Amino acid sequence: MKRSEINSLIREGEAFIRQNNFHLPPFAYWSPADWATKGAEVREIVDNELGWDITDFGLGTYPQKGLLLFTVRNGHPDNLKRMQGKVYAEKIMVVGVDQLTVYHFHWSKMEDIINRGGGKLMIQLYNSTPDDKLADTDVTVSTDGVQRVMKAGSIVALSPGESISLPPRLYHQFWGAEARVLVGEVSMVNDDHTDNRFYDPVGRFPDIEADEPPAHLLVTDYARYYQPSR
Numbered sequence: 001m002k003r004s005e006i007n008s009l010i011r012e013g014e015a016f017i018r019q020n021n022f023h024l025p026p027f028a029y030w031s032p033a034d035w036a037t038k039g040a041e042v043r044e045i046v047d048n049e050l051g052w053d054i055t056d057f058g059l060g061t062y063p064q065k066g067l068l069l070f071t072v073r074n075g076h077p078d079n080l081k082r083m084q085g086k087v088y089a090e091k092i093m094v095v096g097v098d099q100l101t102v103y104h105f106h107w108s109k110m111e112d113i114i115n116r117g118g119g120k121l122m123i124q125l126y127n128s129t130p131d132d133k134l135a136d137t138d139v140t141v142s143t144d145g146v147q148r149v150m151k152a153g154s155i156v157a158l159s160p161g162e163s164i165s166l167p168p169r170l171y172h173q174f175w176g177a178e179a180r181v182l183v184g185e186v187s188m189v190n191d192d193h194t195d196n197r198f199y200d201p202v203g204r205f206p207d208i209e210a211d212e213p214p215a216h217l218l219v220t221d222y223a224r225y226y227q228p229s230r
Contacts, residue, residue: 050073055067090186095121097119105170107168109190113158113174115160119177122158142165143164
């Protein structure tokens with residue numbers, strides 16, 4: 001993805017998030033110059049990968065298959081081993097109409113996916129087999145505290161305010177319908193390096209063509225731009 005495209009998508013995402021009365025923390029708006037002034041006091045942001053994140057799944061077709069995210073809070077995976085500190089995470093995501101987040105599950109993470117505003121969020125569900133294929137067995141999930149049993153491959157439509165709880169090893173893919181959707185995620189600690197299992201072989205983070213400087217850093221930019229001076 002070109003950096004100019006990423007900058008534009010973040011600006012559009014910021015506006016859409018504000019439009020839906022969700023407010024991001026101050027570090028969402030830091031520039032690279034702001035980051036250059038930061039020291040050890042922001043290590044939690046860097047180490048736990050809080051902030052802007054984008055993916056085209058390495059396919060180069062972001063409008064069709066892609067996702068813009070902002071991680072508001074997150075603990076470190078080591079916290080789960082000790083059951084101390086933050087063992088939870090929260091994200092906000094922007095999902096376009098027919099823009100697909102491809103089939104995946106999480107080995108460990110339990111998560112709630114919430115429609116925070118906009119159109120409808122469509123989520124398609126499959127259990128996984130022991131060898132990580134799509135199972136043909138009925139799927140049992142909870143939507144806003146109500147247990148539902150449905151056929152494999154069923155699609156759940158979430159209107160604004162509605163949510164679904166997804167346990168580990170449950171394949172899901174989702175997209176927006178009728179209008180762009182603001183999607184929340186509340187979960188256990190998020191670990192995008194070891195806890196994602198994509199059904200098809202895709203990438204998690206994009207290759208970036210630096211045709212202009214970043215307006216705001218992605219979580220994948222921290223290693224380059226964050227060099228604490230104290």
